[in-house]
Amino acid sequence: MVAYAYRDSSRTDTLQAKDAKHSDKSATFYCPNPDCDAELTICNLGEHAYFSAKPSKPHITYCEHASHANNYHRYDEASFDFEKMLAGLLIPTLGNPPTTQSQSNTARKSSQTTSFSSIRTLRMLYILCKNKQINDEYNGNIIGRMLLDNRSQPIFFKKGVFGNAVIECISWKYDETKHEIWARLQNQSYTFVLKFEHTDLYQNIKQLIQKHAPATYGFKNVQLVIAGTWFKYQNKFNHFETIIASKKQIIAV
Template identity: 35%
Template sequence: MVLYAYIDRERTKKFYAKEALKEDKKKRYYCPSPTCDAHMYLCSVDGVSSAYFSATRKQHSHRQGCGFEASNNFKPQNFDEASFDFENVLEAMRKLNKSTVKNKKSILHKNGEAHSKPLRTTRQIYEMCKSYPCSHKYNNLSIGKMLLDDRSEYMYPKGVFGNRIIESKVKRGIFYDSTKMELRLVAPSSKKYELILQFADKSLFLDIKNSLYKNRDKLIILSGLWESSATFNSFCTKIVNKSQIVVLNKLK
């Protein structure tokens, strides 16, 4: 679900679904992506679920590769925003192992209800970021400082540095170097930046390479600690865990 859209084509007037009334349901709104002309409409305004925007008209759906065309299950009420620490979560993801996953079971109240927990996966953080404008702040950190996509590209005039999640696509042509164990992607849709994924583990490299080869037409969400590769507009990160990469599937 998308929690906001734009009233005007120029995308100067944001409109949040939570502010909507029943009479707003028939109005057409504009996709948050500046490169997508999908017709967005309000859903669940008069229902028990929280209101959200969706491109419900097949003849006016999202452009191919739009980051808002995939399913999004983010529900703010299910997560503890105040305890979310973006830097710590991304660092923890790079250290994630099987024993850590097993121990991450929900903690229950005495009455059997589960505590809400902070976002902790690449997919969860990505879905949260796509639900809000890039200027919106989630626990005092702006969305654009967490996610690089078409909307926030203007916030990265000199490149991508530090912990970031990036919406990318596999680079056309030969995108891998088996000798160096590197994979190459581009981001955002303007292809302004080249992204180099570096591996130390050969089996992980081969696994991810095969997965990306099969999904070259899809959006790939990357989580990493980014630094310059010493080549203009090229940035690299080390991939040590599958949790750093998500293949984004379209809405079914």
């Protein structure tokens, strides 16, 4: 299920599912993910319309628009608060199991009381953002301001990323001495440095990335989504850093 798609395979002409007309029912559309060669058709018309992949041309395995991933519409939009949600993800968890247990219980409890039935996980927020266009809003939050990716960088993050934001990037390298993980925006305009307060968490995240890396790359080129509070890194041009205090701040997609 996808909320918008392209009319042409070169992906210049978009159509929102809700704006589709009867004449679009026999047309073929293209998945918003440029790496995915799925062909889509429109299902339903009006408010409940969505795009679905043809069985003969399905989404690629890791496409964020694949139907199994997309159920953000089940969450309550009216109670969604981006800043609160992000604060929930940043509650520290430690890497070693006994401490993690009690800390994550506390985190779970507090996020339930602050935002019950609204989107709470980074993965669901990411799926929501990728399924919408960057100028769309979700409970008053502009999609392109919540998620920094290749689409939103030239428009909403022209001068960099400062404060709370979710970024889509690819892994680059790590520094075993400083316990830093480096990543870059896909178009390589920005570099991100992840700093860790706890060695366990650093090792944990490093292993997560290595697990997702193609064998030939080792560590590089894993697509990551990271929630954080971002600052300029050591006065370096187009470098930004955040502290990783919780496993919930990073997913590999």
